[in-house]
Amino acid sequence: MTNVIVARSVDEALATLSEAPDITILAGGTDLMVEINRGLRQLNSVIALAQVPELHRWSIGEDRLMIGAGVTYTTMLNTKLAQAAPALAQAARTVGSPPIRNAGTLGGNLGTASPAGDTLPVLAALNASIVLDGPSGERCLSLEEFMVGVKRTCLAPGELIKAVEMDHLSGGQEYLKIGPRNAMVISMAGVALAVDRKAKQVRCALGAVAANIPRASEAEAWVGERINWDSGTGVDSVLAQEFGQRMAAESSPIDDHRSTAAYRRHAVGVLAARALQRVFSEGTNGYV
């Protein structure tokens, strides 16, 4: 009996998981293998999901997108998904380097559940539903329900992340993050904005500045009332600055080895102001 199982279908993976609920699930390996290489985790048995074709599927519907858990950052960046969810492509672009983006997956970013996970603020802004499958069937959770703390999810034994569904919006989107350099950095602070023109909303989410991935609901409400939704105008630098301050006020960062709380809060203000001006930049009318 081998201890390394390379699953070829979701059904096979679920059958294995129901027999051995404590088996380690391996997606792209960009987080798990680091722990293994450092000797921080002992492996008894592993189920690898990278070769399950169903998990690589994605589709673009009129109102919602479906992205399989095994879809890589490279795919989010180099396919029509990049036009359908531009902020997701921007987030994918900031992850690691080309070989990391070839390996890392959307499902893996969720499974690791780090507050610095780059796709997570975008998923929060796009009202994502995370589709889980397991012994008691399929269930769909919001990111808020799914991610219960720093690197903690409510994934039950025997369950796996199958796909993520999210809004397909026509408005401007932006994901910005800050780190010590341009490539290969883990976010010190991140901001995702997504304009929903139908609902006259600017959806705002924050990364790496709280234990979870919060939506900045007060800043959202405040800015939504100040946009001229017919023309898509009304965003000048004064408004953008105040929006930035309001976003910063809704972050709850900590001091750690990567940055200080004060710097993170400042960075949120700068990034949010910049992102707001970009999503309503001249000529775009708030559309992509």
Place this chain on the structure above:
Amino acid sequence: MSNSNSLYINPYSLRVNGANREVADSQVSESLLFVLRERLGCTGTKNACTEGECGSCVVLVDGVLTCSCLVLAATVVGREITTIEGLGIAESADEKLLDERGGLLPVQQAFVDEGAVQCGFCTPGLIVAVHDLLEANPNPSEGDVREALSGNLCRCTGYGRILAAVRSACEQMRSPL
């Protein structure tokens, strides 16, 4: 999971540079990088950070640029693995070409000509990454090159000569000898 108390797994076979290679006495947690170097003797692939930061271990898996330190070796059974040892003009190729270039690809020759190799530790990873870039995009912009090599660290050259080597390789590939 009858064998769940043992960290050792059954022998398996990897396809490396076109040959089937048996991997025996292997433990479950071994990365592709470890297996290539320590079990199969392919030491051209370098081991540095073991966390995907440095790019010295990159190989191609089914043609996709991959950090071998982040791959669990036993999960790539049946897939085509190409290491730095597998890049070069094959012995079966045109003898004249082999003679003129000493078996080196234009990318490899350009690194030599431009002095893009100093200590040499990062070189195999860079060659694999540049090869991967030029296969997909024979006329990359400066930005494309910098982006493609953003995951490869070099502590000697300051990258200037590496970028020059990529430009030179592109030119050579456009107008071969």
